[in-house]
Amino acid sequence: MLKLLLRPVIFVTIVMSILVIGELLAIGRLTWRNHQRIQTIETDIGKGHHLEETIFELLELQSQLALHRSNPNLAAEHISEIQDRLLDLLQTHNKSNDFAVAVDLNTLQAKFASASNGDPQALIDSVNMIRQVLDRQTNEEEKMLIGVEDDSQLELQLAVVLPLLLFWIGHYFFRNNVLEPLDALRDLLSGLAEGVKQPITRDTADPILRDLFDRYNNLVEHLIELEQEHLHYTNRLEQQVRQTSHALLEQSQRLAKAERLAALTEMAASTAHELRNPLAIIQVALENMLSETSDPDLRQRIGLLHSEVQRLTSHLNDLLSSARHSNKISQPTDVNLVVNDLITLFKYQATDNICFAVHGKANLPMMLPEIEFRQALLNLLQNAVQAIGARTGKVEVDIAQSNRQLLISVTDSGDGFSAALLQQGIRPFVSLKEKGSGLGLVMVQRFAKDLSGQLKLDNTAAGNGVVTLILPVV
Known part of the structure; x- marks a missing residue:
């Protein structure tokens, strides 16, 4: 220079x-x-x-x-x-x-x-x-x-x-051989800093300036090539991220379906438990009737009934045995990382009309079953996105700790919860969506109760829905 x-x-x-x-x-x-x-x-x-x-x-x-x-x-x-x-x-x-x-x-x-x-x-x-x-x-x-x-x-x-x-x-x-070429170079460098990549077409008699301009043109060409490569790499990376996020969401959805099936199994087990007691009474009554009667034909009929009741009781016992699930293993879980990962996945998966925001953070890692915790948050975020639909809206996640409790609130700009749902609470197979199973919030509620926590539904002053997951800090 x-x-x-x-x-x-x-x-x-x-x-x-x-x-x-x-x-x-x-x-x-x-x-x-x-x-x-x-x-x-x-x-x-x-x-x-x-x-x-x-x-x-x-x-x-x-x-x-x-x-x-x-x-x-x-x-x-x-x-x-x-x-x-x-x-x-x-x-x-x-x-x-x-x-x-x-x-x-x-x-x-x-x-x-x-x-x-x-x-x-x-x-x-x-x-x-x-x-x-x-x-x-x-x-x-x-x-x-x-x-x-x-x-x-x-x-x-x-x-x-x-x-x-x-x-x-x-x-x-x-002016003609130094100032004007340098001014042109300054403008081009300013444009280059702003992203305008334009080669120099100005002629100059000075061999040093000509060599400098040639080097600048080579730099611009190299930057254009690098930008194209970067754009191609970015597009390919975004495509891979979309594919990966789509695969993760599909896996999460399959896991959600498995959780729903588990909820159904649990309901079936509850029903079986309720049926086993009256069946035991019926079985005892049939045994008494069988010991008190001497009519062979009646004894044969009572014996058949007793056998069927015994078989049904055995089937219910097997159902209860298979429905029992092992205790979930808790491990140190970074709540902030889990929330941010899920938000990132939804940003790639959701449409551009929905924006996401996270407020607050957990101070320390929490002892939680990470897979089930991630699945519970996934259900809450999916419900929030589905509540907004095709409209332009916003999903906000608030993280706070108070009185040895972790509070995670998911607020959407949808229509909010109905008065009947807020009054009656969460019930299985009751959904606000036409094609909903009514088990998403049930699964989250069961996850919260298994950890001695709770799930609260509410509406904001503007009528938007708020779901708060409250978990004890261990």
Whole structure:
């Protein structure tokens, strides 16, 4: 990441440094050229002063010639002296190229020769010629000054415009090649955190960013594959859980049927016990009648009746013997775990219109017959779900401990219990459902009584049914 951030910064810095160096070179070149121009102007001004002094001397010589016309030799000497000094000065200027305007020395020598021969006009022409040279030189100096001014303005413009241009170029490059791709990557990562898996289609010239985006696309593809695998695994796991829960519920239902059969057997045993006493009395009466009568035909009939009563009594004894069930073995049972397991099973088995909630918890494991306890809770939850039916509703399980008692209440949002059922209590074969056997609550009640507990039915203030299983804490 540090390399990713430093590379464009270094690149922009190098580019801007090159441009700054180019700007400095351009400004330096302009400054150097202006310096050369200024030096040339200074030299020309100095030479011009010498020419002006020469012109003044020529003008003074012209005045002296006018005053001393009687001495031509003296005039010729002065003219020759000025000519030599002037030509020497101009030749030096022409050879060194210090003077911006070249001087025609041949014409000037001819003019001075004529002046030496006594031609006053030639001397005036020489002065005019030198004055013209000075005028042209002055014009050239003005042009050079204008050039210096223009170059100075250009330097100022470069000093102002080029930094702004460099800043704009750097900003444009950094924004397009760094900030915008990183902003796009940030948005994509934010979307990725929210579950939106979208590959990057943005092009970038930076190889590091391009490599980063390629890695991001590979990550997105891998995440999509993992999500599909996870979804497939989740669906398969849910299917297995549904199948397992369905098998467990079927097993619980078979166990419930077995419990119902056991309840029927117990009722049959109770009936047999009630029938055995009068049959014993009948058997004793038949034995007395058999001992008191001497009629063979009557004795035979009484004997047949006695045999049938004895056979029926033996059958009832066998029924009572088979109906006796062994005592249920209690073991440490985690009530919270059993309740949560059953709630989980019903969440998978019940429709989505019913929601489940558990409130409270048991403090310690209880000594209970776990299988029978699980079956009793299963019956209560099944009754609650069936009471709601296809409507949208809720089943709540409340767990509490009070006065060494475990209280488990199952409340549903159904229609509640009828007044007749609340008044008469739980009875076998009396069901609130059309196809119910009427033995579910009977089995739960028998389980509670076997543990010295009880089962209570009630309705809430809203008219919903509440079943409370009360068991002693051992």
